[in-house]
Amino acid sequence: MKDDHNILVALIAVLAPFSLLSVGGGSAIIPGLQHQAVDIQKWITAEQFVEMFAVARAAPGPGTMLSTLIGWKVAGWAGALVATLALMMPSALLCYGVFRLSNHHSEKKWNRALRKGLAPVGVGLSIAGSMTLFRLVGGGFAAAFITAVSTMLLMLRPNMSAIVVLGFGAVLTVLMRMPI
């Protein structure tokens, strides 16, 4: 029982700092996480890490849910829960704090300039994000076609439910990949 407790503390101590380092969506901390979990703490083997990375990428949710799997391997349900929160909470608290602080002054001139100035940067990042996602899923004709169709659907039918559009993408991809 004492050991269980210690391992949970160790999970927090190792993972929480990574939370504040995960700038840019989390892929930046993967090498560091691997070094800690595999080489230093020896929680998992290198092969297990690669497998967990693949699973976290395939499953819904942020890629950093990889920590959930590490925690699960090390200490079961409690480990999974603690590891998830350790990697999610610090960055979430920081974001909440900073946002609240800046929103509090939303009518000040500097704040309006900040919002107005950040908007085009955000649009640029969503273009970059589309490109990255496109590459990540392998690109190709099916990807371009379905992306184009769903963009058109969303433009023409602003009230269409997102689930329907996502489901449509899934069904169409299954059909397009089916051997005839």
Place this chain on the structure above:
Amino acid sequence: MSDNESEVPTARSIDRVGEGPTIARLVLFCLKVGLMSFGGGLSGWLYREFVQRRGWMTDEDFASSFAFAQMLPGPTITNLTICCCSRFTGSVGVLACCLALLVGPFFAVLGLYTVYGTLSHNPVFQAISDGVVFAAIGMLMIICIRGIRRTIAFPPGLAVIAGTAFCVGVLHWPMLPVVLCFAAISVTLAWRTL
């Protein structure tokens, strides 16, 4: 619907779905987003819900929150959820939204891990998860298209959009310095127009 009036959401909220953002509605929404967020990139869904369908936020508020969410550490989708939801609810509500966002992925990633080897190599599962991502890129494209349209009258803004997209998306430069650099230029430009 007319896209170029997107700066004044109140004037065109007649064709919008539903009413105000209650905690229950936000939590339910986060639960859905979490469950469907294969491969990340569901920021487009938040845009669709908060800006396009419900009219709870302006385009500019969303786009600036999006840049903000990416600059700070942590998954973009979590940070963006926090920024969007904390406009309408207190700390407890935001916490509930975050947990709702993560509860689906939590069980999904553990479930997938236990059946790894059978399901993740299954071509149908692969096709489904890829297909969801393809459609999600479409939702991101809407942010891009409407953002460009909104900025078209202000060429320096267009240059910021193009520069950010090019440096991060094509050249793969580290995001944080690029964003800080363009944000500094862009905020200075915005300051002078106010």
